[in-house]
Amino acid sequence: MSPDGNQGSGLGAFTGTSVKRVEDHRLLVGEGRYVADVVPDGCLHAAFVRSPFPHARITGIDTADAKRLPGVVTVVTGAEIEALTNPILPFLALPGLYTPLYHCLSSERVRFVGDPVAIVVASSRAIAEDAVELVDVTYEPLPGIGTLDAALDTASEPIWPKAKGNLLYDHTNDHGDVDAVFADADHVFTETFRCPRQSNQPMETRGILVEFSADGEITVRAATQAPHMLRWQLAAYARKESAAQAVKAFATNTERRTAFVDAAKSFFAERGEALQASDNTAMQTQMKTDPRTALQMMRTGAQLLGRDDYPHVTADDIGGGFGAKGSVAREEIAVAAVAFALGRSVSWIEDRMENLMDGGQAREEEMTLSIACDADGTIRGLDVDLVLDQGAYPGNPIGAPITVRIMEVMQPGAYRFEAFRQRSRIVTTNKGKYVAYRGPWANETWARERMVNVVARRLGISQTEIRRKNMYGDEDFPATMLTGPSLDVTCSVRKTLERAEELADLPGLDALRADAAARGKRLGIGFASYHEAAPGPPDYWESVNPGTSALLDQPATASVDTDGKIKIWTSQMPHGQSHETTYAQLAADQLGVGIDDIELVYGHTSRAPFDLLGTGGSRGGPVGGGAVRKVGRGLRAAVVAKAADMLEANVDDISIVDGNIHVAGVPARGLGYADLAARVVADGETVEGKDGTYAFNVEDTYTSAGDGGWSVATHVCWVEVDIETGLVDIPRYLVVEDCGPIINPAIVDGQARGGVAQGIGAVLYERAAYDDDANLQASTYMDYLIPTATEVPRIEVEHMETLSPGENDHRGVGEGGMIGAPAAITNAIEDALDVTVNEQYLPPTRILELAGVIEPD
Template sequence: MSAEEAPARRYAGTRVPRVEDARLLTGRGTYVDDVVRPGMLHACFVRSPLARARIEGVDASEALALEGVHAVFTAEDLNPTAREQWYTLIGKDVPDTPRPPLAEDEVRFVGDPVALVIADDRYIAEDAAELVVVEYEPLPPVVDYATGRESGDLVHEGFPNNIACELAGLPVEDLPVFDEAAFTARETIYQQAYAAVPIETRGLVAEWSPSTGEMTIWAATQSPHEVRLFCARLLGLDEHRVRVVMRDTGGGFGQKVLPLREEICVMLASVKVPGPLKWIEDRRENLLAAGQARHEHADARIAFDADGMILATAIDYVQDVGAYPTPAPMNTCAVVGILFPGPYRIPQGTFATTGVFSNTVGRTAYRGPWQFESVAREVLLDIAAREMGRDPAELRRKNLLRRDEFPCTNHSGMPYSDVTPLETFEQALEMLDYDAFRREQERARAEGRYLGVGTSTYIEPTTDSLSLHATEGATIRIEPSGKVNVYVSGGSSGNSIETTVVQLTADALGVDIEDVNTIQGDTAVTPFGGGTGGSRSGSMNAGAVEATASILRERIAAIAADRLGVSAEDVETVGGHARVRGKPETGLPLSEIASIAYFQPESLPPGVPPGLEASGRYRAQSPVIWANATHLCTCEVDLTTGAVKLLRYIVSEDCGPMINPTVVEGQIAGGVVQGIGGALYEHLAYDEDGNPVSTTFMDYLLPTSTEVPVIEYGHIETPGPGPGGYKGVGEGGAIGAPPAVVNAVADALAPLGVKITRLPLTPESLVTLVREAKARQEAAG
């Protein structure tokens, strides 16, 4: 059996039950708050009550006098001890924005950490935090990012006009097509701030050993090796002196990819206290200070010819980056502009993007950080269709790229390949029976009921070979018993990467899945990897497992061939046995081959090393691996109450061959529910003084099972480049859902002349839109 010849797949593509469910569903998971260390201390932050103020002084004397309090650290204590503060994911030389561990001189949003209290337990730490007296001189905050560029106040000195980043292409004025086209749709579309809201909030246990100069960190993270590298740089330690352990992580969605300011403070403080230090964020802190996402707007345009063919697109995009964005915001700003053409046949266009500071919580990564390109494009397409008197589905059908048109390049210079936009679109319409729904809609309108249908089609970048996390490693050890352990970097935070890796390894080695175990999330034993983010886990781990398994397959074949007196090319591995092709009764169990490899090295064939353990690394074989999907939603809107009831939700997805269809559909479902929440419920709102008004689940509304319909799935499988043809699927649901829901609601209200350009679609906002539309109709006679 050659190294390139993998055994036939038995498990990939099947609905293998998740291996992690046994412990998670019985309450035997290990989260950061479950970690208890001898002599452990607890941390609590003193946070700013003001959106912007000068810090005049901090008096911690009363807090320090409280029994059980060990220390109160301020910026003067912690910040100077930080060495390097850059992220491996981004790189050392990428321009970044300010990010002090504790607030220096000024606080810049409500919740800004000013001091860190260390005590025997969390209760004492919280009591002590209330005793810390901070004198503030209030300053006028920049609350509305949309007007931040015109404000005379600055969030950060050194950033004129509060501009964090900007990038512009060809000026729209230099594209005469928008003036000459038969029709140009143009709207300014707004999306509100909302947040990742993982079930498990952020948390960290940092244990410093002065005698050995070693740091051990238990972290709720999506990328344990990123945390390790960051901590080593932050504290000026050699990497091998830092160990990061990630057990179970209750959701991340981008919020837990990189260490944020609180985690940085805990790392810095841990070397100054007499025991391990734990910080667990409570829910109010998470909604107050863990980051915002999605707060943005854009002036978007699409030009059409008389037949409805798209001639050009342009977007002028503005993003709220808050006070302390993590990571640097340029990447997502640029990607919104680059991907705005989406999966459509568009010959020309341009974009401009700007990130603006505000005195609100900093922007963080969140499932599909560039998602607004789909919101703006898909909502504007529906508006254009109605204004041209065309059905939105027919307008898309004219312009969506087909499978046979790839590879191609969009007008921003982004190369597309291996996707099926028109095909997923048609599948979604067929699953609904679009024509039948339109007939039902007409009957309902005649009865005074308002039904709507909306679609959203997008193309998304998943794995790429351009970032600093462009490779992934795996180590596989076939034990002397013949059982298999596979080590990968980890980052499993609900994305089932444990199950996925076990499936892939069982197939790659031709062994029974019950004989495979995976070890993840411990930087002391696992190979370096980028973790979970950017929809990279499936394809990158598939590549790493295959690169490593091919080494072991070659050894297994050589040993078996030598014992059986055949050529290595005649050996195949099936069901944990190395057998002679065509002679299933002739072969050796893997346990016997392992015994030879470990305990009889003198009998190994020439050139075959002892043992059955190997490590390998994989680099993505394409600059970008693309996935695509169409989301379709139907709804009913109550004109009196503004309530939106979702009736059906359909997703037609092309993420390539599915390693585990149940896992794929679970990832889609999770993203869809988050997207529905963003369209209808969630809003991380601030008042005009910069005070957050939604820091509890009484105010920050999340969708529940009663609001979300059964999600229906359609799959089209176009292999991508790389082993197995696997693509990413983790972010798509959150990208496609908001515009599909918005378009469904807008379609329901179209007879009234309602135009929707601002999210979220709360009952109050919809009632207002209906009232205004009716007033316009009455005024028009």
């Protein structure tokens, strides 16, 4: 292998530099191991029979022909799988929200194009697909609900009969005296903004392999962002035990029972107060609407408690996720259930059509914003009416409920509003499920930043002036958002705006416009600014979902093997973010060693520390990284103490450079980590940890937001619109971001650029299109257009690194590109066309309609 310059060390040597990626050593030579790359001997392959209808009753299903096909092992229908699985339960519900119970396969009714109704298992994927074509399903079509208006129509056919309608949630919160502020302001401006359905579309589709070893041990390998979540859900849903069986199992498993009682005691001791403060009206609504929920929760809970032999879940390399693989797929539960029943290895590798139908969709929201402002441009009040289309089935576990909460909390942005009202509605339609997609709440930024520009245009002031005038700045801190979270210097949005203005060369804009006009193009510029909770202040998550902050805790371990090898253990599940590199940078700097001296342990649930959420929410840098720094510090202290003992020195005099642990100034008499480990062994001081015995083993947890802080940016986009063809070019794009001190600049740049590229896709190319009757119209990559190297320009990324008062200062950067880009691009298009832009998706047809060149069909 080639040298890559990752050698050399010393405290602080790596953090902040563009260390080359550790991951590349396997990925660039074709030795990555993605889920589709592992096919055990004798492995069977699954495929799904899926609904071609948006909405229909199933009146018959005949699998006989399929079962007769040579190579087919089994065909299991929705009705049949109910004997093997438990229904999927609500998670993070909201008061007043109805969340349906549903199985991994549908049996009586299908609710979107692609709804799985049967699973076929065969000796090859090709044969399984042959058999899928032989399954004869009789459908009786029902009216498809394909639009928000249809869903809000109380006369529409209910997709979930117990919900009695397709509006599942309707709740309004006032923050401040909204009516008074609106009555007092000089102007009130109102616009409605619409964002169509998008899709995450990682280049690797979903996939799962349930592998039986020769001695019957089960390991589940999956493309998942959250292995522990998948493990628990498979334990809960992919098996079905009677409540009596489960309770008996729990009662007779003394070790299990004792551990549970101890854990429960300590949980309530730590969080009793928070739990009491949080209300459980959410669950009460649910129980009232569907009494089966209580029974199923008890049954599933007992089943989870009764056994502790859940199959482990593992993942090695994952080809991107962008939130979609944070969901547990119904297909994963079905594959696992059937594999468990067969006792044989089964693999399911989703194809792209399946992924476009059922792999996760996002972002379909309509938002009406009113801003109350004064004539001088002071914006004062905000009123938002949000309708979110969650599709047919709820996201599991992250979906619409948590998204509307984050949208509300973040909606005011970094502006000094006096009052804010948010009405949030969630509707169900006959579309693919709504999942988290890179900055799931991003449309609050899009709609707000659009509306701020609308106000500026109406008042005749510039888009930068209105922002500068109304944004929080250092002089305001500490401050509190109307929705709860506190703001400190890390909410440096206005600084990024001011820096962006400098870099944007605004005086030169007229010349650019003239140049474009001479070429028959119209040039426009758009600004957009936001702050995001990556991780946010310690009071952030309590504002979003009181009582659940513990979900965000992040454990980690730092260990030294008995032969001196250093390992960092994380609950993060990397899928492109380069954790192996950045965590090695953080740990190597703590421990005075080289990048290659650190091994990152992740993925396999027998080894990765427990954390239900895995990787997501831009938490890898701040929270996962915070945990790594915390255990790194702990390990360094332990190592230094042992070395001081061995070297008969004071701990304060111990220095570690290039792995040489020595008394400062006397490197020649230093010790290596292997020397220390050997001594620990000799002294009988080894400790037990996960997966073995260690010379040192430091476990700790970084709580929720830890030291906290905001990640912020201002995006500036220049567009050139060809008024003849409606094609939009982006001649320049600038991101000024502040995620605090950077661990690895090249990796931060990559995250920002990748996010912006997805934002470009969202505005100009990508739409998970359905017609009004909810027929899917984009089921291949000929119809769902992902931007390529010819569409995505170079993206300038300028870094600002505001320090926070906290010790762990790295803030998240995974989502920001996608949060800022749609707003900056649509603002630029509005500027170019000099018309109000109300849609996020602006294909050439829509551009020319807006420009008045053509009429809508």
